[in-house]
Amino acid sequence: MFVKYGYQPIETPAMENLSTLTGKYGEEGDRLLFKVLNNGDFLAKANKEALEHLDSNKIVPSISKRGLRYDLTVPFARFVVMHQNDLVFPFKRYQIQPVWRADRPQKGRYQEFFQCDVDVVGSDSLMYEAELIQIYDEVFAALGIEVTIKFNNRKILAGIAEAAGITDNFMDMTIAIDKLDKIGPKGIREEMLKRGISNEAVDRVNAILETKSLNGLKAIFSESETGRKGVEEIEKVMQFLNTDAAKNDVKFDITLARGLSYYTGCIFEVTAKDVKMGSIGGGGRYDDLTGIFGLKNVSGVGVSFGAERIYDVMQELNLFPKKDAAALKVLLIAFDDETHNFAFKTLGNLRAAGINADLYPEPAKMKKQMKYANSRNVPYTLIIGGDEMETGLLTLKNMTEGTQEKLHIEEIVRVLS
């Protein structure tokens, strides 16, 4: 599907320099980075002072310079900068690889998990925001998962902070309002107060969050150019999208925040309906990520699918098909060495005719072989004894009906194919 939308596959190394990874995901993200111990006599080069005081945080830079990637976006940005002369922009790629987070594992949360990322860099066209939402919509529809695709814009959040006069507390504010659906308006009030935001500012923020219409937001952002820009971007994306045509709920949600600190514009998040699980996909636009690695003025936008969580959701909703098309069609059963040998040749004929067939490995008791056929859920068994071998009329048994008839091999092929 990614290919259909014009994306090419790439892969990047599991390990990156820590300098590449740190500072891109927020404070919490840095803490969750897996760090790799340096090779060689790393203790000799360790920070002696930190070593003496058993200061783990302080000693890390002197004994570890590499880490496992935390997501696919940041390594991708590095990749783009590295290959900037060979790539044609806008460059569209998808990437399916594991990432690592030193989190404490629990339900829907793994220390190693696969992300499927779809990104486009080298264009700030809002067409791509719309396209990525369409990809989300189409993928989850194909998987049979009903989802809510929420989107927002960091600029709107920045506008709120400006309008409330708390630009310094931008992160604190977003972290708080991100929890609205979880802890309610009262909860986020406490959260913001706890994080050192003044009472009046909290009132202003809450008032803005109440605003339902985009035009209402525009009015509030009369003093905030960033805020207005955010609203305009949302409007443009919605113009591209025909939300009526979407198979899932696609909606603007002003409380969507997202923790990764590199996002600058539109942000996305996907949650499954009817399943208690965190987000199963997320993404956004990042204007400056390649700039950090030395390539300025290249904007990118991308979304990510969390493979394990999607699997868990499908498991919980029973969405995996019970029978797979590659299942065994017939099991051959023989009684002694002679018929077993004959059955093996018959097996070859059936397989040559394109029928998924198997033979019990030895001429065991029939009961045992039938039981095996049962547990493998085979629709047919083919019984080959002395009579069958002599007459060429083999006993084909329908395991669901319990009926059986004697047929020539040609007829059997016809029935089974």
Added chain:
RNA sequence: GUGAGUAUAGCUCAGUUGGUUAGAGCGCUGGAUUGUGGUUCCAGAGGUCGCCGGUUCAAAUCCGGUUAUUCACCCCA
């Protein structure tokens, strides 16, 4: 990073105030049925009670440590 729970047969789990030989269901093996499965009945096999140490006449049971795992918070896919 903070907090809580769990660990007993292949699997899911009982196991009382510490007290004879640690149980059940499912699964497995054999039989009732010489070449006919799903249902039934009978029999059997299978356990260093996570690991190390302590208390005790006696520990699956109590205590300490350790490892694994699950869950919640934080945060996130």
